[in-house]
Amino acid sequence: MFVPAFFAALSSPHGIEALDRFARFKKIVGPIEVDMVEAKTTVSITYKFAHANMDLPKFSVLNEQLLVLHLIRTGVGERIVPLVVESPFGYDEETIKEFGLPVQKGKSNLLVFDKADLQKPFLTQNNIMWQYLETELNQHLAQQEREQSFAGYVQQELYSAIPSGFFFVEDIAHRLGVSVRTLQRNLTGENTSFKKELQVVQKAMTLSYLKIKLSIEEISSLVGYSEVNAFSRAFKNWTGMTVTDYRKQQGL
Template sequence: MKLAISKQFQTFIHEIGLSLDLILQRADIPNLLWKEELSLSPTQYLKFLFEIDHELTDEQILAFSDIGNVKSFMPPFFVALCAGNGLEGIRRFAKYKKLICPLIIDVEVDETKEEINIYLNFDIPNSTMPRFTLHNEQLVLISLLRTGTGTSITPVRIKSPYPYSEKLRQYIGIAPTLDKTNALTFHLQDVLLPFVTQNNVMWSYLEPELKRRLNELSTENSFENLVEKTLFSAIPSQTFSREEIATTLGVSVRTMQRKLKRKNITFIQLVQKVQLLLAINYIKAADLSLAEIASLVGYQDQASFSRAFKHWTGDTITQFKSKQSV
C-alpha cells in the first residue's frame, strides 16, 4: 500500500514531538520521506504502526485524533466534514479511509434502539490492531461529529481490548469499557444533526478523483502483497507450502516465484516476514503459551520457533517481552 506523507504532514508530526526517522529505522523501513510517499507491504505497515504505538504519548494520540489537525493532509477526513450530517460523514469516511489505511469500518444503524454502532477491523488477516490505531480511529470519529456539528457530542458507549488512559477518558466524556471486541455507539439523533462544515461544492470537486483512486486501489495491489495477505491466513492453519499458496492464488509455483523475483524477494523471505509479524502479534496481544504461538506461526516445536525468533529480532522471546513492557 502507498502511504502519503506530505511535507506539511511531516512538519505536523515533528511539531508534536514524534520522530518519523526513528520510527522508520526501528521498523526496518527505508527512509524515503523525501518522496512524500512510502510504499509499504502489509508486514511493513503493521510494523510501522506498532513502532508508532510504542512511541506515542496520550497527548500525541489526542493531537493525531483532532480532525482539525489532520483534515488538510488526508482527503477522507476532509470529505467527511463536507457531508450533510454525521451519518453521511461517517459512511463517507468509512468508504474512503481505505485509501490511506487497510481498515474496514462497519456502520450499523439500530432503528429499534435509535443508535448507530461503528466497528473497526483491519483488512489484514490474523493481525491485531495496535492500541494507537484503534483508539485513534475511535477518537477521530468523535472529533468528526463534534467538529462537523459544532457541538460536544458524547458517545453512548465505547469499548476496546485496550485500556483508555485518564486523558482519553476525559476527552471521550464517558467511562469506556474493556472488552475483547471494539465498538463505538452514538445516539442516532446526534449523528443526524446537520454539519456546519457541509461543503457540497468541494465534495462535487473531490468525489470523482476519490472514486478514481478507489478503483485504482482495487487493481494496484502488487503480487507481493497478495502473497503476504494469503500467508497471513495460511500460516496459522499450517497450509503455507509453495504449492498450497500458489494454488490459492491460482498460479503455478514457477509463476509465483518468477513474479516475486521481479520484486527482488523470495517466497521464503515473505514467509519469514509474515511469521515474525504474527509472532509479535500473538506475543503482545494474546494469552497463549509458547507452544501455541509456535504452532500458530508455523513451527512444529517451540525450540525451533525460539531459535527463529532470536534470528529475526536479535532478542530471545523473554528479552523481547521485557523491552515491550518498559
C-alpha cells in the first residue's frame, strides 16, 4: 500500500494537503504515526511509534524525514529546504547536505517547513488519480483501525518480503524499525509468534496462488520454500490434505 499512499500525497494540489494525506494514510503501511501541526507561518511534522513505550530507531527517523522532504521537493519541482530539522541522532555530512541545513540534536524528531513553501502548487497534482485512490485508501484505513495490531503490521511486511527471499525475523524487524527482541515481545503480548504469523501469510499466499493455477514449483518458490517437498509438508500441516487433494476439493 505504500505506493498508492505516496501517490495520493503527490496528487495533491499543494504541500499542506499532501502532508495531510500522507499523515492520514501512513499508518496503513507500518506502525509509525505522523503528527502534523499547522501554525500561522509554519507546518511541523513529527513521528512516533503507534505502540506505546517504543522509541523510533535512527533508521526510521532518518528514513521518514527524508521521505517527507522528497515528497515536497518532487511535488513542487524545487529543492525546498526546511526551516528546522531536529533528531535525537547524529547524521553524516552527506545526509546533512541533502537536508540543506544543519541538523539540530534534540530529544525528539522534528521537521519544520515554511508554510509559504507548502502552499506552492504541486506539478504532480492529479485529481483523477486521487478520486481513484481515495476510496481504496479509506477502506484500508477503516479496516486497519478495526483490526490494528502489531501482528497485523508484521503480516503486512511479510507479504512484500517473502517473494524477495528476505523474510527472516531479522529482516522484518529491520523493516519495522525495531529490534528482534522488541518484535518478539510485542507478538508474545498478542499471544502469537513470528513463526505463526509467517505461516499464516504463507498459507494465505499459497491459497491465492492456487486459484490462478500456478504450479507447485512456482508456488513453493513464491512463498519462500527452496524445496518442493518441504512446501508440500507445510501445506499438509496447514490444510490437512495434499495440494492435489485440495485442488480436487476446490475444483481447481
